[in-house]
Every structure is written in structure tokens, then in C-alpha cells.
Amino acid sequence: MTNETIEDTTEKPAEVADDDVRILAFLCNWCSYAGADLAGVSRMQYPPNVRDIRVMCTGTISPYFVLKAFQEGIDGVLIAGCHIGDCHYGKGNYATAKRFRVLEDLLTSIGVDPRRIRLEWVSAAEGAKFQQVITDFTEQVRQAGRSPLGRKGGGQA
């Protein structure tokens, strides 16, 4: 995956209001992307604020990618992958869990609202959970407001 993908994804979806939040979701190919697909084919409704990037495993997500997303003006970043123990590469999501913990705590310590970043485990069978996660997270990021991190941002920390 290249950073161009992140930049392409930071464009505001047409159906989202100008002052509404934009969210980037990194979805693992095997579980969460399939879970999103299941939500889609089941016609479950969820907010249109989320753009997603499919990755082969959440373990491939460098913290740099999350920082880059914020730098591009994204207001919230969701990482969703297989449940612990279900990773199709064995332990890929162990790396995700640990990196996420460091990134989340580091961002919090410099004063970034921790509501802007979230890690969830969504399996391929959990379409309803995917819908719930997106709905909850969008609401959570809305409460945090537009992100002040990016050059295109502006609002409250």
C-alpha cells in the first residue's frame, strides 16, 4: 500500500457535509473487510463518513500511516482486524495491538483527543458489529470535532 492511497482516501465523500468529520478505516482483508462486505450485502445502514483502505493484515499498518492520515486532515482513524487468535497469519494482530497501544497513549500524552483513534476486532461474520462500530465511532469522532492535527484541519483538540 502506498501513501497515495491515504491521500486519495482523505477526499471528502460527496454525501458528507463540509463541516462533518471524515474517518479513515484500515480493514484487514480476511476478517473486517469481509465483515464490512457482509454489512453491505445485508443492507445495513451506517454513516457515510468512513473511507476504507483494505490491508492484507492489520499487522502491516505502520503507525506512520495513522500519523499520515491525521496530517492529511482526517478526523478519526479506525483500525479493524481479526480477533486475537483468528489472525490468518497467526500473530499479525498481536503487533497491531501493541503498536496501537503505544500510538494511542503517545497521542494522548501530547494532548490529542483519544476518541480520534480506535482499534476493533471485527470478524467476517460480524456484519452487525461492523455497522455498530462505524456508527459508534463516527458519533465519537463527531463529539471530538474536526481534527486540529492536519494542515487542512481546524477545530478543537
Place this chain on the structure above:
Amino acid sequence: MREELAAAIREALEDGAAAAVFLTGEDGTAEPRVARDPSDAAIEKVATGDERYPMAGFVMMLSPLLEGGIAVAGRECDRRMFVELAKHGQVDPDRIRFIGIPCSQELADACGCDHPCPPDSIVACAAGPAQARLVEEATSEDAAERFAFWMDSFSRCIKCMGCRNVCPMCYCKECALDNLELVGPESAPPDIPIFHLIRAVDMADHCVDCGMCEAICPAEIPLRSLYRQAREVVKEAFGYEPGVNPDEKSPIEKLGEVSDLAGMEEGFRTT
């Protein structure tokens, strides 16, 4: 202390070390020197004041050019750099003979350093540990205040790359800060906060808290506080501190076991 230090360096060279690396000069004007002969006059001028230099970075650069052992006179933070670099295969610990210089109490206090004494110090170390502090603004209870403080600090950055270049832990041949996709090349004040946070993320499980980055920063960005916070995150989450135990690998660099994730968050339970 100068006599003991010079004697230790001579002894190492006589014992068969191919080279000795140490600082020479008076307080505040020290420069690194390499001596290969125990009769080298520079050894008598070895510095014993409060001057500091990232010795491990220097040795890392030097070691491929030399054969055999290298004696290094350094402080406890220098020793920790070697421990951490050896873990990452950047220096061969069997080639390094470390000569420990104790820090003075004044230096320990100025650095806010809780480890001023090397374990194998050449003379008795009188300094007691000082409290590792953060700059006051970074400890504000109000997240928005902290964020404003850091963004204000980062905005002074002139992208001189001094923090990276002086850092002994920044040994990567390809640096994320040079990646034009991550950090845009078009402006001298770099993209903030990504420029500083990329380094902070990497420092979390690498930084040995030598503080050279903050000492060298021309914009006086309190980098040491930033990386101390990052170190604290890793220490709190995994109980890991870089540079301390040569046999313990960073928990972030290995996949580990599911038990390592215990207690991190409820959602990580396996079923």
C-alpha cells in the same frame, strides 16, 4: 579523575584494543578522538568535565573501518547506547571495551538523569540519581493546553535534521523522515506534527534518554520531554526500558505471545 581515565585508556590499548575512543579538551569544547597507540599524547588530554558526545554513534561509524577491539570512554548513557545498538546488530558488543566515566551531580541534575553512574565506573561515583522531569507545559492536566504547547514547539522546527543526525539510535539507512510521501519536501518548517511524531513513535522503544537531541536542537524544542513521554508509554504498557537489559528485546519488535497482551484492553481476550 584524568589520571585514572588516561591510565585506563592506555591499559586497554596495551591489552590489545586496536583503538581507543574518548573526548579530549576542556569543559565545553570537547571533541572526540581516536588513539591507536598508548603513547599518543592526546590520551593525556582526555576530557573529564561535563562535556557530552554521542560516543556510540561515533563508534558505530568507526567500527567497520577498524579491525579488533575498541575501547570507549563514556558515560552511563553511552553504555546504554551500546546495549541498545548491540541488540539491533549495529555494533558488536564483543569488540567494545567500555570505560565508565561517572557524571557529576551537577550534570545529573541538569540532565534530570536517574542513571548517572556506570556500573563499572573507573573512579567512585558520587552522584545520586536525579528526577527525570518533563517540561512543565507538557504535564498540564488540560489536553488542549498540552496540544497547543507541542504544536507551538514543533512549529519552531527548521528541519535541520540535527535531532536525527545526532541520535545514536537513528542508524537506519533509509529514514522515514526522508520519505517524501510521509513528510512533504516543499517547506522548510516540516509538516507538523507528523515530522516529530514519526520520531517519537520510533523513540518509544529505542530512546536511551541521552538527551543529545534536545541539547543540539537550535529551535529549543523540548524533545527530551517528548521522548520521555514516549518511553513512559512503553514502560507502562510493557514494563520495557531500552538500553537496560541486553537480553530483553523490545516487545513491539517481536510478535510475542498472547499473554503479552493481557490486561492491555478487554477486547483483546481470546475465546
